[in-house]
Amino acid sequence: xxxxxxxxxxxxxxxxxxxxxxxxxxxxxxxxxxxxxxxxxxxxxxxxxxxxxxxxxxxxxxxxxxxxxxxxxxxxxxxxxxxxxxxxxxxxxxxxxxxxxxxxxxxxxxxxxxxxxxxxxxxxxxxxxxxxxxxxxxxxxxxxxxxxxxxxxxxxxxxxxxxxxxxxxxxxxxxxxxxxxxxxxxxxxx
Numbered sequence: 001x002x003x004x005x006x007x008x009x010x011x012x013x014x015x016x017x018x019x020x021x022x023x024x025x026x027x028x029x030x031x032x033x034x035x036x037x038x039x040x041x042x043x044x045x046x047x048x049x050x051x052x053x054x055x056x057x058x059x060x061x062x063x064x065x066x067x068x069x070x071x072x073x074x075x076x077x078x079x080x081x082x083x084x085x086x087x088x089x090x091x092x093x094x095x096x097x098x099x100x101x102x103x104x105x106x107x108x109x110x111x112x113x114x115x116x117x118x119x120x121x122x123x124x125x126x127x128x129x130x131x132x133x134x135x136x137x138x139x140x141x142x143x144x145x146x147x148x149x150x151x152x153x154x155x156x157x158x159x160x161x162x163x164x165x166x167x168x169x170x171x172x173x174x175x176x177x178x179x180x181x182x183x184x185x186x187x188x189x190x
Contacts, residue, residue, distance in 0.1 A: 033075050034136065041075055078136055082184065085132055089173035092125065109168045112157050119163070123154035126173055133180045142183045146176040 033041045076084070094104040108125075111118040130146045138146075153172035157163040 033077050034081060081132060081136055082180070085129055085180070086177050088125075088129065089177040092122070092173045093171040094174060103168065105168045106173075108173065109164055112164050112167050115160065116158065119154060119157045122157070122167075123150060126150040126153065126176070129173060129176055133176070136180070136184075138180055138183055142179055145179055149175050149179075 091106055092108040093106040095106040097104055108122045111122050114121075127147075127150055130143055130150060133146060134143050149170075149172040153167060153170055156166045156170070159166075
């Protein structure tokens with residue numbers, strides 16, 4: 001079965017007339033569009049790059065030395081960035097279930113089995129989550145608590161075997177996303 005050319009060229013619209021956003025629970029994204037550095041993108045600059053059919057121009061950005069300097073994450077709304085953080089936190093902390101038990105673990109626990117290097121890698125990923133929270137606009141007291149969770153997870157995780165068990169039970173990334181979500185729920189809606 002082939003897809004008609006019209007469906008390829010023009011995305012289908014939902015019943016409400018809005019474009020569906022697959023991959024983000026079907027919810028319409030709200031709020032300002034934020035670039036990777038956490039700066040809000042003005043609506044008038046968002047419209048640049050669209051042609052009459054509604055397609056975004058396809059272009060590459062090259063740095064001064066000629067290497068590709070494009071942003072692989074693109075410009076996302078705040079809700080899309082939070083959804084990305086939640087997905088990564090789930091992958092790191094609760095993606096799998098230990099067979100025969102109800103114990104959930106993620107790739108953080110698996111990578112942490114590699115002595116020292118594994119814990120450094122997972123701590124770096126966790127620090128990236130904190131950086132993203134700061135770029136979204138989280139205040140210093142939220143990011144300080146998030147950094148505390150990452151520090152505890154990283155330091156205790158260095159202990160062989162017991163640290164890995166602690167990683168599985170502590171779930172620093174899920175805690176951090178919950179902190180961020182609680183702070184966001186207290187903020188006024190735009």
